[in-house]
Structure formats: C-alpha cells, structure tokens
Amino acid sequence: MAIENTDRTVARKWLWLSLGINALLLVLAGGAILFAFMLSYDLQDARIQLAKAKEDKQRVEAYLAESRARAAEVEREVRRLNQAINAPDPAQVESSKPELPVQISFRKSWLGMGLVAVIENTSSQYLTLVMTVRNPTLATAQRFKVEIKPGDDVAFGHDDGWRFTSGDELSLYNDHYRTLKLQVP
Numbered sequence: 686m687a688i689e690n691t692d693r694t695v696a697r698k699w700l701w702l703s704l705g706i707n708a709l710l711l712v713l714a715g716g717a718i719l720f721a722f723m724l725s726y727d728l729q730d731a732r733i734q735l736a737k738a739k740e741d742k743q744r745v746e747a748y749l750a751e752s753r754a755r756a757a758e759v760e761r762e763v764r765r766l767n768q769a770i771n772a773p774d775p776a777q778v779e780s781s782k783p784e785l786p787v788q789i790s791f792r793k794s795w796l797g798m799g800l801v802a803v804i805e806n807t808s809s810q811y812l813t814l815v816m817t818v819r820n821p822t823l824a825t826a827q828r829f830k831v832e833i834k835p836g837d838d839v840a841f842g843h844d845d846g847w848r849f850t851s852g853d854e855l856s857l858y859n860d861h862y863r864t865l866k867l868q869v870p
Contacts, residue, residue, distance in 0.1 A: 809836070
C-alpha cells in the first residue's frame, strides 16, 4: 500500500506538472499568437505610413519644382529690370547727339498746291533722313525717306507725296543726330 500511495503521489505530481506545463505552453502559444497579430498590425500601419510618406514626398517634390520654376521666372524678371535700370535714358542718349546739320525753309509751290519744304544739308556728309509729316487737323500722317548730298538741298512737296499746309508737324530722324521737330508756319 505504501508503494501504491507513493505511486499515486508521484502520478499526481506528474499530472500537476503536466497540467502546469500544458497551461504554460497554452499561455505561451496565446502570447505568440497575440504577438504575431500585433506585429501584423504594426506592419500594416508601417505600410500605410510609408505610402503616406511617399505621397508627401511626391507633393514636396512637385512643390519644389514649381517653386524652382517660379524662382527662375522671378530671377529673369529681376535681370530684365536691372537691365532696364542700368540702360541709358533714351532722352539722355538723344540729347548727347549733335544737332542735325540741316536747315529747313518753306516756300509756296510753283504749281500753287500748298507749300514745299526745302531741306538743305549743311554738312560735308551724305545724309539719309526719315521724315515724318503729320496733319493734326485731318489726323493724317506719313513717313518718307529723304537722301541729300553734302551741301545740297532737296525740295519736297505735293509731287513727292505730301502737300504741306500751315500747322503740319514735321520730324526729321537720323541715327547719328538729334531729332529735328518743327511746325510748318
């Protein structure tokens, strides 16, 4: 009987030990499953954050590209404005040129049709002039090319394309000289 009792005690110990180990293994398996679930959830969360980070990166890159384009446009505008600021004033350039070496007089047309402008070249150089004539009363204007030999004069009137009348505005241009503007008397 004593052996039976000891065998029973030993069997009970093994039973309790087996139950404890099985419970421990069950808890460990449940913990492993829970840990795997948490890892899966964290992995899914990490994928979502990575996707958001990629979208943010693309948005930032697009914004940077747009900002660079705007900065380049602003830089071009600044260069253009600096050139405009540093460019000489057209009025100053015009005033630094010598006076146009011509004398202008008006006479009545021999055919009786308005006035004729007599333009005399007082220089020793051949002159090519652009003449602009405007009649403010009729609101008409016309441009002509006039070439004058050194020391010579040219009569310009209705035969050449313009009948001068009192009040007409006459301008003579040449790149090397100041513009000459006058009104027909």
